[in-house]
Amino acid sequence: MTAATPRTAHAPAAPPQEAHASAPVETHCPYCSLQCGMGLRRAPAGAAGPPAEVVERPAFPVNRGALCGKGRTAAELLAPGARLTEPLVRDTATGRLVPADWETALRRVADGLARTGAAYGKDAVGVFGGGGLTNEKAYALGKFARVVLGTSQIDYNGRFCMSSAAAAHQRAFGLDRGLPFPLADIARTGCVLLVGSNLAETMPPALRYLTELKENGGRLIVVDPRRTRTAEQADLHLAPRPGTDLALALGLLHLVVAEGRTDEEFIAARTSGWPAARAAAMAHWPELVERITGVPVPQLRAAVRLFCEADGSMVLTARGPEQQAKGTDTVGAWINLCLATGRAGRERSGYGCLTGQGNGQGGREHGQKADQLPGYRKLADPAARAHVAGVWGVPPDSLPGPGRSAYELLDALGRDVRALLLMGSNPVVSAPRAAHVEQRIRALDFLAVADVVLSETAALADVVLPVAQWAEETGTTTNLEGRVLLRRRALSPPPGVRTDLEVLNALASHLGWEKGFPADPEEVFDELRRASAGGPADYAGITYRRIATEDGVFWPCADEDHPGTPRLFLDRFATPDGRARFVPVTHRPAAEEPDEAYPVVLTTGRVLAQYQSGAQTRRVPDLNTAAPGPYVEIHPRLARQHGIENGRPVAVTSRRGRAVAPARYSEAIRSDTVFMPFHWPGPGRANTLTNPALDPTSGMPEFKVCAVRVEAVAPEEEA
Ligand code: SF4
Structure with missing residues (x-):
């Protein structure tokens, strides 16, 4: 060039190159960041339907042949009519x-x-x-x-998507790469603390690493306001109020200090800034954190025990803590937990972000x-x-x-x-x-x-x-x-x-x-x-x-003789002095807290069969059948307070607009919170409601928490 x-x-x-057509071409899924390996075999000439079919590629190490429904149906959109x-x-x-x-x-x-x-x-x-x-x-x-x-x-x-994690990575480690280790390391650590990720729905083939972790005797802690399919597999599920993950991380760090579980040798040798971060954490005592997050103190203590007593631990975050107006500080608080316990810059330990989009x-x-x-x-x-x-x-x-x-x-x-x-x-x-x-x-x-x-x-x-x-x-x-x-x-x-x-x-x-x-x-x-x-x-x-x-x-891979760098930070962090930086962070409320007019919290996210704005997956018949439209996940107790019936339209209103979608009763969600997936346009568009309050460092909007009111839709409006 x-x-x-x-x-x-x-x-x-x-003119572009043309691949050989007689055998499956080895390639990767067009959707999420797992980038599953797959084969694409051309359909016979004159065959109806898509011009190629997806086949498994078991030799590719990340997904070892496994694909979710989105990957399996990825060839459908290649047909001209679609x-x-x-x-x-x-x-x-x-x-x-x-x-x-x-x-x-x-x-x-x-x-x-x-x-x-x-x-x-x-x-x-x-x-x-x-x-x-x-x-x-x-x-x-x-x-x-x-x-x-x-x-x-x-x-x-x-x-x-992941800009808050990227900013926090840069701030603490001097470099942003989502995972500083291969996914396979997850199965070999002692404890994974998974924050705001529903892997079972967003990238199912990656769930195998959590399964292997548990088969190897490791423990899984999931932090999520909803009891998701992923949370169901956890040894411990913490369900904080949306927007309070920062306080939760600070509360855990407080307990780490109070219980004498810090790794002083690691802190002294490989970090800077601990006194200020420690002081910030000590202002978040367990009972205060319970009041802010709704997570009981015994659960906080149990999480600290599992995390600190394991032979190696990881914190993995996804959009839950990141898509907040304080997302960078929230991720920073989880990184501080890793640094204070010596769970970074070592094999089988560390902080990582589960990036979302394909690239x-x-x-x-x-x-x-x-x-x-x-x-x-x-x-x-x-x-x-x-x-x-x-x-x-x-x-x-x-x-x-x-x-x-x-x-x-x-x-x-x-x-x-x-x-x-x-x-x-x-x-x-x-x-x-x-x-x-x-x-x-x-x-x-x-x-x-x-x-x-x-x-x-x-x-x-x-x-x-x-x-x-x-x-x-x-x-x-x-x-x-x-x-x-x-x-x-x-x-x-x-x-x-x-x-x-x-x-x-x-x-x-x-x-x-x-x-x-x-x-x-x-x-x-x-x-x-x-x-x-x-x-x-x-x-x-x-x-x-x-x-x-x-x-x-x-990456990084500086020349053609360089083997590449599967694991970062084992010798030094990418900061000028080689030390990871603690950043003192403190909890503050969401940009928009519930009040009398808007008393319920809305959180948004994804479902298994759809991808991002749905522009592609809504056009794939099998995926559309599996997830045909928006809904409002609501606890039956909250629903009954507002006369909302399961399956009937519910109006969700925020300061920015109103969305209408069928209610879906679920006891897996907190009774002060509703959830809407964001893949659809029209009256059920979840993002009509979300708050564009921005994280001052990353520019991330606060998708994960805003205040709404919920109402049953009157029959005349339904008609
Ligand atoms: S998890 Fe599914 S969507 Fe993501 S890359 Fe793999 S097959 Fe594609």
């Missing part, structure tokens, strides 16, 4: 989206972006990416925004995040700018500075950001305060969306570009372990469909950049390797060939 160069003539994209196969442009006379040829559609996108930039300034053009984009796409999209558009206004939906890890490393350059470099760092600008062949001063976080960017649409290019995201369903976000999107002067299907956001666009899917293009992802993987192209895209890299190549060309944006993924990856070289997430030694022969390579 070459440096970016202004062009004078359009250069066609390089997806977009021609560009759409909005007809100015009728206001409808109508088919168009690619040249017309691309020209309209290029004109829309260029016109806005010329009229209102470069930062009036925004770019919104996604945590499902491959490393190559995330890299190319970030480069496109900063080099071609010259805008600082780029961020992505991964901000809504949630790689997607946050290579430049589509508002404050970042490739290799997890900081956009505000002059040395980082100079290095990356050198690889890109542009002056460092030409690169814009850091932009806004995802919600702030969405909130600015139609105001100072007037045109948007969006790839791999559906914020109309997945963003907090979604009705407001939808309004902001409608207020744009120009919106272009590249997507596989006509998502709810694509339906609002001026131009929709139909792009290839996971099985139709080669690219790398980085799973939750930091293992860089190769998704191989198994099929050609149907006629009328292009890859995202081809789209960026063509748009760059239309906007005057003849070189620097190739469509060949390996060429892009090779440039990414150079751009990341020497950075925190160093991919310099990772090649397509190595990934294929080694079942993935763990």
Whole structure:
């Protein structure tokens, strides 16, 4: 890949490679961050249905052949009827989206972006990416925004996923990789404290590691306000009020100190900042923590006993503690617990984040995040700018500075950001305060969306570009372990469909950049390797060939002779002095606590058969049958107080809006809390209700807790 160069003539994209068709092509699932290995076998010529079938790939070490229903049905969307196969442009006379040829559609996108930039300034053009984009796409999209558009206004939906854990990781360890050890280590530790993760529903093949942990004599503690399928397998289930995980972690640390269970030798040798963190924890005595969280003191003591007496322990967090306006501090409190007990920087122990989206890890490393350059470099760092600008062949001063976080960017649409290019995201369903976000999107002067299907956001666009899917293009992802993987192209895209890299190549060309944006993924990856070289997430030694022969390579990997780094921090942490940093944190209430008008807590999450905004999985018949629509999980006691019948519509109202969905009685949820999954648009859209209060460090919205009231829907409204 070459440096970016202004062009004078359009250069066609390089033809993509075609995989061999006679045997299953080894690849990875398009959905979550486990990135399960699978095979894709082409369907016989002329066969009805999808053009390929998913087969197991038992030799891949992470999932060992196991797949959940989403992975098993992943080929369904490859069939032409289920997806977009021609560009759409909005007809100015009728206001409808109508088919168009690619040249017309691309020209309209290029004109829309260029016109806005010329009229209102470069930062009036925004770019919104996604945590499902491959490393190559995330890299190319970030480069496109900063080099071609010259805008600082780029961020992505991964901000809504694990950004708080990423920020806490950086703060404590000097480096953010979701898991600093392979998943297989989970089965070999003594105790896992799983906070706000329902693995049984979100990534079922990973549950085997918890099963093996228990078979090996290890113990499992689950922290979750709901008694989920995962919590049912725990030796101890703590069910705090949503939004109080920070107090819970501080209470456990208080008990660790009070019971003399700290690892003073580890603290002295490998950490800094303990006195202040210790003092903060000592202000959270057990009875106070019981009052805040609702978790009884004997359960707190039992958790400390299990965690500290085990031969090795881990804390794993997911969206529960992370999707809060104090998510960074909450994760920081769990990290402090690990550090104080010497459960970090050692084999079979440590803190890890279970990243959510398919490329949630790689997607946050290579430049589509508002404050970042490739290799997890900081956009505000002059040395980082100079290095990356050198690889890109542009002056460092030409690169814009850091932009806004995802919600702030969405909130600015139609105001100072007037045109948007969006790839791999559906914020109309997945963003907090979604009705407001939808309004902001409608207020744009120009919106272009590249997507596989006509998502709810694509339906609002001026131009929709139909792009290839996971099985139709080669690219790398980085799973939750930091293992860089190769998704191989198994099929050609149907006629009328292009890859995202081809789209960026063509748009760059239309906007005057003849070189620097190739469509060949390996060429892009090779440039990414150079751009990341020497950075925190160093991919310099990772090649397509190595990934294929080694079942993935763990970053950092500085050169082709480097074996990769499955386990981080064993000798030193990635801070300047090599010590992990305690950060003193204190509990504070949720941004919106229940009150007289809104007396119930709403928490949101995912279900087994749907994925994120559901744009893909809602179009797969088997998944739709398994999980056909939204619901409100409610304790029967709370339901009866409000005259709400099981299966009947219930209205859930917050300060931001109202959603209606059938009630689903469950004794597995606290009686002061209701739960809604967020995969659906329309009247049951959970994110109509959620609170966009942001974590000041990570920019994470408070998806996991807001105040609502619940009411039975009157028969006349039902009718
Ligand atoms: S667990 Fe995740 S990666 Fe594995 S098959 Fe299911 S959705 Fe795909």
